[in-house]
Amino acid sequence: MAPAAHTDVHGIDVERLRVERLQRLRDTMAAQGVGALVLTHAPHVGYATGHGVPAADASMGNVRRAVAVVRADGDRPHLVGGEPEGLDVVAHPGSTPDTDDGARTLAAVLDDVCGDLPAEQVAVDGWTGPMLRAGTPPLVGSVDARPIITAATICKTAEELACISAAQRINEEAMLDVVAELAPGVHRSDLAATFLRRIRELGIDRSxxxxxxQPMPRSIAEGPRTTTGDVAFPTGLGDPVYREGDLVWVDSGITVNGYA
Structure with a gap:
């Protein structure tokens, strides 16, 4: 059966998910006396706008960083840079605020979007060096946005809970195929490929x-240990071949609309 027109393949009403999140965020801003949020942390940008992270590779994260600006009294959130296609946002061209040029571009957008607000009514969740060097309000003189984000996100809507439930169910279902394939002589890469293939079949396009x-010792005494004495997991690269009696520790993670 095909999903309803307003839902995704997991039965999630994505539009309602985004509308309810944004309203909760604005209600929290109003309750804390904040007129605008400037969000640079990718999960926070996604929460406010629905923007997806284009690269999970940490080495690319700063190069492709998008920034969200949310007015408590506004209509649509603003997205500086990033990939706005399909999102209900006001799009602004821009480059990463991790460069001086990008920070100056962001400062110009902020002057246009929230220049009427005093800096102490603007909250920012993270500053880059170039943002601070720009030296212009609200890039300096603003307050910390993290308490607002925490207060807004700590309670989940019905759609958010449905996303979490779908992500957990699909993760477990895919792992059943992995368990069925696990046997002496099998490579770790074979099991990883099975997991990734199965989540794709179940409607997940990224891990x-x-x-x-990873095969692990059966007791803490056998190690391996970190320099602080804690158990080390995972311990690095490689493609081990499983042997009879191996104890295999597992860690996997998928998301549905950004929720795991």
């Missing part, structure tokens, strides 16, 4: 992390 399926 948060490479699935970890």
């Amino acid at each position: 948060m992390i490479d699935p970890i399926l």
Whole structure:
């Protein structure tokens, strides 16, 4: 059966998900006396706008950073840079605020979007060096946005809970195929490929992390240990071949609309 027109393949009403999140965020801003949010952390940008992270590779994160600007009294949130296609946002061209040019571009957008507000009514969740060097309000003199984000996100809507439930169910269902394939002589890469293939079949197009399926000692005393004495997991690269009696520790992560 095909999903209803207003839902995704997991039965999630994505439009309602985004509308309810944005309203909760604005209600929290109003309750804390904040007129505008400037969000640079990718999960926060996604929460406010629905923007997806285009690259999970940390080395690319800063190069492709998008910034969201939300007015408590506004209509649509603003997205500086990033990939606005399909999102209900006011799009602004821009480059990463991790460069001086990008920070100056962001400062110009902020002057246009929230220049009427005093800096202490603007909250920012993270500053880059170039943002601070720009030296212009509200890039300096603003307040910390993280308490607002925390207060807004700590309670989940029905659609958010449905996303979490779908992500957990699909993760477990895909892992059943992995368990069925696990046997002496099988490579870790074979099991990882099985997991990634199965989540794709179940409607997931990205994995948060490479699935970890690592043979581990049966006791803490056998190690391996970190320099602080804690158990080390995972311990690095390689493609081990499983042997009879191996204890395999597993870590995998997928998301549905950004929820795991």
